[in-house]
Amino acid sequence: MAKATKTITQAMQYPSRYAAWFTTTQALFNTVASFYFEVITAHEQVLLLSSHKALHALETLTHATEENPDPVMPLDAIAPQVPALFRRAAIHAALGSAHAFETSLQKWRARKEKAALKKKRFTEHPPVPPRTWNRSPTFYKGQWKGRTASSILLKLWTGASWIWVNVRLLSRDLPDGYEPGSPSLVRHGSHWRLHTPVEKTFTSPGKVAVQLAHAQTRICAIDLNLDHHLAVCTIQTADGSTVATTFLSGGKRVNGRRKWLLGRIARNRRKTGILAENEPDNLALWEKIRHVDEQVAHLISARIVHFARQHQASVLVFEHLGKLKPQKGRYSRRGNSKRAFWMKGRIFTNAKYKAWNEGMITSRVNPRNTSRECARCHGLIVRYHAKQGPEPEGYTPGAPLAWCPACGMKGHADRNASLVIGQRLRTRVHHQEKPRAPLLGPGERDEKSSGVVRSQDANSKGGPSRRRARRHGTGKGHGTAHEDHARMVAPSAIPRPLPLFSEL
DSSP states (O other): OEEEEEEEEEEEEOOHHHHHHHHHHHHHHHHHHHHHHHHHHHOGGGGGSOHHHHHHHHHHHHOOOSSOSSOSSOGGGTSOSOOHHHHHHHHHHHHHHHHHHHHHHHHHHHHHHHHHHTTOOOOOOOOOOOSSOOOOOBOOTTSEEOOOSSEEEEEEEOSSOEEEEEEEEOSOOOOTTOEEOOOEEEEETTEEEEEEEEEEEEOOOOOHHHHTTSTTOEEEEEEEOSSSOSEEEEEEETTSOEEEEEEEOOHHHHHHHHHHHHHHHHHHHHHHOOOOTTOOOOHHHHHHHHHHHHHHHHHHHHHHHHHHHHTTOOEEEEEOOOOOOOOSSSHHHHHHHHHHHHHHHHHHHHHHHHHHHTTOEEEEEOOTTTTTBOTTTOOBOEEEOGGGOSSOOSBOTTOSEEEOTTTOOEEEHHHHHHHHHHHHHHHHHHTOOOOOOOOOOTTTOOOOOOSOOSOOOTTOSSOOOOOOOOOOOOSOOTTOOOSOOOOOOSSOOOOOOOOOOSOO
């Protein structure tokens, strides 16, 4: 069995005085968690115990009972009247931080020893324990009750006593089929929201090789781009038939909006010509840029997974791209291209966990020449704009149309690239030989780019990791559609792309 976990964020409606109680409850939670971190530091052998035994050991060291009237480090000395469930939630937060710090320290020591063996200079500073605590309080069952679709009762610390308060919940309810966990109270700017983890179990999907052994298996091959069409998806069967294609647009609007915001930041900086060291500037504008990128990454990844589910695909396949460099030019142009690459990485990361929640797995293939290779005969294609005439020549990076001189295939270049991506996965799984892509001379090849660098294992039985992709960038690469609009010429049925954005 496999597990899928996600967090449901719900806005809350509450009187203004509740906000002060939320703050005091969080402050008390961090005080208790910091105290237990110090206890763990003084008794490091606790980290060798299981979670249940470590909890019992820490409570024995700090909590006074009839059998243990004089604990070694009493919690009541700094925080009296702490409920047992609140205390245990803080203990688990401290244990998590302690394990994370211990792991980071061990890795640092290993890197130091490795450098010493190679007789290299090692200048990396060691990790340090948390200097400040800003954890969100977790409410175990007993600290909350009476939860409905529109309200919940929370037990809060007012600074003098514990009281129960009724809070109204807004936005979506918890999804059906998921088991809710312990909610957390999280601050978002000047507002507070309730974060609830939910989990469901389902039959673990088979590995890629096992699934592609059946002819009825369908895969969704995705070609991610920078301009206009942010993603082009094709549904393919295990025997190579193409079922459907969709174009997810909106890239021009996103790039224009981001470039305009970066231009405002550049103009604001030129007014003074001085940037304060270690002090952020233009916070509101940077926040808008981040929100635009995150919104688009979630929208595109959700559209990809919805399209795959609609056509009963069980495997998503992307290109494995890296070594990225930003474009040359003015600040807004460089920053815009760099953040476009990062957004592609977010699209992959979000699509990975959303696909897993739907019982689909994700894989990646070698990106070499996916946009230069013909999906029909595997020869080199000519990529061109419509204005270049009926007999185009050469390869124009980013042009929307493709033509193969060898077999006569004509069509959309990004759709051709997505077909090649699906073929690469089937070739790798079935160990079939295909003609090697022709080697290109110096300066002929443009690297295609993405925000993804770290490899992911599609065959893992556990849930997918949700680590953020590393932030790198490169120039405009193969498969990126730009401002020209063209329809597919080769015989294939492409549905009209649905509108993605009403406005930005």
